[in-house]
Amino acid sequence: MSDLQPDPSGAIxxxxxxxxxxxxxxxxDPAESRDRAALLRERVGAIFPDARLxxxxxxxxxPHPQAMFQIAFAPDRLSAILPWLMLNRSGLAILVHPDTGDAYADHARHALWLGAILPLRLDVLKHSEPTT
Incomplete structure (x- = not known):
C-alpha cells in the first residue's frame, strides 16, 4: 500500500x-557569529548525543546561501530538539526540514524557519512529485 493516499477531494x-x-x-557568518554557532553546536552535542552533527x-x-552546519536527528527526537533550538538559537537563523526523499519539497514546502528566513537556491535540488 502506498503511503500517499488521496483525500475525499482527490488531493494527495x-x-x-x-x-x-x-x-x-x-x-x-564566519566573521561575526561562528563563535555563537560553535557554542550552540557544542551544547546540542552534549544535550542530544544521538543527534548527528x-x-x-x-x-x-x-541550496544554502551562507555558512552553516547541519544537525540530523531521528523523527522521534523532533519534539525534544525543536523546542530547545527555538529557545536557544542565540539569534542564529535555523532551517528545519524533514527528509522524505524529495529534497526540493523538503526544503521549499515542508520546512520551517527559526529566526530570519534566508533565500535558498532551490534550483540545485532534485524534485520529485508525490504519486499514488
Missing part, C-alpha cells in the same frame, strides 16, 4: 511515516 495526503529524519541547518561549511554549499 502524505503520511508522516515518509519522514526518515529531520535536518536543522544552523546558519552563521555535520561538518562546518564556512562557504555556501548546495
Amino acid at each position: 495526503v502524505q503520511q508522516p511515516e515518509r519522514i526518515t529524519a529531520y535536518h536543522a541547518h544552523v546558519y552563521y 555535520g561538518r562546518w561549511h564556512d562557504q555556501p554549499v548546495g
Whole structure:
C-alpha cells in the first residue's frame, strides 16, 4: 500500500511515516557569529548525543546561501530538539526540514524557519512529485 493516499477531494495526503529524519541547518557568518554557532553546536552535542552533527561549511554549499552546519536527528527526537533550538538559537537563523526523499519539497514546502528566513537556491535540488 502506498503511503500517499488521496483525500475525499482527490488531493494527495502524505503520511508522516515518509519522514526518515529531520535536518536543522544552523546558519552563521564566519566573521561575526561562528563563535555563537560553535557554542550552540557544542551544547546540542552534549544535550542530544544521538543527534548527528555535520561538518562546518564556512562557504555556501548546495541550496544554502551562507555558512552553516547541519544537525540530523531521528523523527522521534523532533519534539525534544525543536523546542530547545527555538529557545536557544542565540539569534542564529535555523532551517528545519524533514527528509522524505524529495529534497526540493523538503526544503521549499515542508520546512520551517527559526529566526530570519534566508533565500535558498532551490534550483540545485532534485524534485520529485508525490504519486499514488
